[in-house]
Amino acid sequence: MTALQVAHEAGSGAVPAWDDLRAFLAVARTGNFTRAAEELHTSQPTVTRQVQRLERQLGTALFGRTRREVWLTAEGRTLLKWVARMEDNALRGIAACTRPLPAEVHIASYSYSVGHLMEELEAEDSQVEWHVATLPPEPALHQLARDEVHAALCYTTTSSQRAEIASSSQGLAVQDLVQEPVxxxxxxxxxxxxxxxxxxxxxxxxxxxxxxxxxxxxxxxxxxxxxxxxxxxxxxxxxxxxxxxxxxxxxxxxxxxxxxxxxxxxxxxPLENGPTRRIFLAWKPERLRPEATSVVLAAARRWYRRRAATNPDYLALLNSQLGEALEADHRERR
The missing domain is CATH 3.40.190.10 (Periplasmic binding protein-like II)
Structure with a gap:
């Protein structure tokens, strides 16, 4: 049982203030009240008062002290483990809220070549858990509309399908990747x-x-x-x-x-006067922020160019479409 639990069951009052717990953490880590005050950008007497208040509230000494030394008591060592975990969880929560990408991102892709797409996504951000599933355009957009995926890499082919996708994509943002000749x-x-x-x-x-x-x-x-x-x-x-x-x-x-x-x-x-298909990324702006969209688009462009590299004749044509976008992605990554 922690000192916090002991204090709570004994009815010694509310949970300690976070500032007092931070002062305790700083002293425990630095082994010195003065250095702890410097770390917290406050004064040494303030840190001393915060630690003393915490000890009174918990009804136990957290540090042993002499004029030259400060050390954790057994209760202090127990409390340190739990308060350090509290701080770590708080920092993780803050990072999750401020990161441009969610912890997990689900993408539906028209292509069976998901392995290379995963590699490019992980190269953009290895801290994200990426999930890519192969789906035809229409089911992919339906999943996107139902918030089952964050983005969909799709294509349009016939004129009737273009009209159908346009009518079903209300509320979605769309960015063209490439106009691909079939x-x-x-x-x-x-x-x-x-x-x-x-x-x-x-x-x-x-x-x-x-x-x-x-x-x-x-x-x-x-x-x-x-x-x-x-x-x-x-x-x-x-x-x-x-x-x-x-x-x-x-x-x-x-x-x-x-x-x-x-x-x-x-x-x-190549087919002269043959058909083309428009390859694009679709997403909901409220679920995928602009910074996150840029990451996914950059990975998708590199993935597509990587696939095209197997066909030198087509790659020469493709560079005229993707060249500027790829160069911009490269500058952003640097």
Missing amino acids: WLALPLGHRLATRASITPADLVREKWISAGRGPLHEMLAEMCSAAGFVPDVRHVAEDPSTVGALLSHGKALSLSSPTIDTRGEFLLK
Whole structure:
């Protein structure tokens, strides 16, 4: 039982004042009333009065004293452990309230490449416990609206989806990351593999792999419709690794992000007048402060550029979009 508990059960009065406890801590740490006063920016007589008042209130001596020495009594040592913990908890609470980022941040991302995104987030702030989950744009924004995540890294594809996301994003802040051209993924020996320029009209008789029935499938349908044909979808695969395996075996074509690592198993080619998707970060300003948003955006930009580095042709185009933002992030970190 601590001295505080003894005093309370004995009915000796209210919990001691924090200033008196701070004076006790300072003397215990410095072993000297004068040095404790200097640490607290007050006078030595004030510290002496505060410690004496605390001892009277607790009904026990906390220090042994001679003219040259001050030491903790057994009760003083017991009290020190608990009061030091009180101070530490108070400082942690103050830090949590004033830090730009919460202790935990949950992010929904459209990409399966969450490992590299986690690395970039931790490089920005290693004290935060980051959580990143892969979700398509629509469910991610719904979770954001319900306060289940702090931010959502999303993309828009078709015109109908842009309108739907705009209507569901009221009250959200949105910052564009990049306008990404969608490229054509095709087998290594495909007839179009050596073509310098490919348009949607060149793909009329091709077989297709659709990346699920979500946004990219809608984008494929919209692109082909604009070119005057219906895509012949032979395979539907949600997992990017399955799409890659089908491509490497020459089964069909697919639409793809230019940041996908082909590992030399298939080709990525730009599409002339092809579709694009807008990649953006969405968040609620009341849950993610401006300083925190800057941290997440900086990490997301570096993560995206890191992915694009697997495709030198696309990276050259990307630098014109992200170059200034990345340089600004670098200056802020320094």
